[in-house]
Amino acid sequence: MENAPPNLAADYLPHLAYDCVIFGFSGERLKILILEYHNTGWFALPGGFVGRQESLDDAVKRGLLERTGLDNLHLEQFHTFGSMQRFSPEAMRSILEASGFAPENYPQLLDRFVSVAYYSLLNYHHVSPTPDALADSLQWYPLEELPPLLFDHNEMVSRALAALRNNLDTFLAGVNMLPAQFTIGELQSMHEAILGEPVNRASFQRRMLQSGILQRHEKRYSGGAHKAPYLYSFAAKKDGPQ
Template sequence: MPHPLDSAYLPHLAYDSVVFGFSGEKLKILILEYHNTGWFALPGGFVGVAEDLDAAVKRGLKERTGLDNIHLEQFHTFGSVQRHRPEVMRTILKESDFAVEKAPWLLERFVSVGYYSLIDYHRVTPRPDALSDSLKWYHVEELPPLLFDHREMVEKALNALRRNLDTMLVGTNMLPERFTIKQLQQVTEAILGDKLHRTSFQRRMLATGLLRRHDKLYTGGSHKAPYLYSFVNKSAGE
C-alpha cells in the first residue's frame, strides 16, 4: 500500500487544526504524538494539487475523527521563518519508516493555515495517522509541550473562539440537538475559563434570538424541570 505522503501535494503550504471538544466538564483539544519520538503536535496535513484548501482540512479531520460536515473557521496564517525545522521533520519521517528521498519537499519551509472546529467529544473515536502513535483528547489547560509554533496556534484559536462564541456554538455539534440553559452555560464557561452568573447568562442568551424553546425536560416529575432549547437555524430562514 502506498504511503499517503507519496501522493502529489502543493509545496510550502500546510494546514493545522485546533479541534475543540467538550467532555461535559472540560474543554479539550485533539493532540497527536509522533511515532517513537515523544513529540506532540496538532493534527495537520497538506493540500493536494487538485484540492481546495477547505476540502483538504475537512478530509484530514474526517480521517482522524470519522465525522462529516464539520464546521471550520480559519483563524490565522503562520509564516514565521522560525517554523522551518527540517531536522525535526527528518526525524519524524525516519521514525515512521518513510524515506525522505521520496518526498524531499517535506523538508522545505511551510506556511500553515490555522483552522479551529467544535465537535461532539462523545461521538469521536480519534484515529492516529500514518506518522503518529496516538491521537488523544487533552484538557486545554493540561497540554503537553507542542512542536513548532503549535502552542501559539492553540492560544490564537482559543482567543478567536472566545470572540465569536455565541455564533460559533450555533450550527456546530458540540451540544446535543436540544439542550438546557445549564448545559449551554457549562460549555460557555469551559471555553471562557470563567464562571458566569446564572440569571444574567440566561437573560442574555434568551435576548440574542439564537434560541428556540421546546418542552420541558422531565426526569422524574419534578415541577422544576428545565426547558429544552435548540439553536435557531437562520440560514434556513427559521
C-alpha cells in the same frame, strides 16, 4: 490511515499546509485533539497538505474526516502561520526516521511550509480518532493539561482559543458538540469551559433568551415537576431577502 507520507511533488501544492485545532466538549471539560509522533515523545496538532485538484477548505475537510470519522464539521479559518521559527528540517528528519522512512525519499517534507490554521468545536464522544502514518496516537487532552507541542503549535492553540472566545455567540448556531436539545445549564457549562471562568447564571440566561438564537421546547422531566428545566435548540437561521 496512509501507509507512507505523501508524495508532495506529485500530488500536493508545494510549501502549503494546514493545521487544525479541534476543540471537544462533552458537558464538563474543553479538550483538544493532539497526535504523538512515532518513537519520539513529540506532540503536534493534526494537519495535512492541499491536493493539486482540491480547494483548501476541501483539503481540511478531507483531513478531518480521515482523522475523526466526521464530515460536515463547522470550520473557522483563523490565522496563517509563516514565521521562519516554524521551519525545522531536523525535527522532520527525526520524525521520518523514527517511523522507518528514509528522509531522502521525502525531500519536500524537509522544506519550509506556510500553514493555514482552522478550528472546530464538537462533542468528542462522537469522534473516532485515527492517527496517520507518522503518529502513534491521536488523543484528546484537557486544555489545562496539553503536552508541549512542536513548531508553533502552542501559538496556534492560543490564537484559536482566543478566536473561539471572541466569536462564541455567533459560532453557536453551527456548533457540533451539544445535543439537538439542551438546557440553559448545559449551554452555560459549555460557555464556562470555553471561557475558562464562571459566568453569572441569571445574566447569562437573560442574555441567551434575548439573543434570538434559541428555540424553546417542552420541559425535561426527571423528578419533581417544579424542577423540570425547559429544553432549547438553536433556532434555524433565517434566509436573507429573496
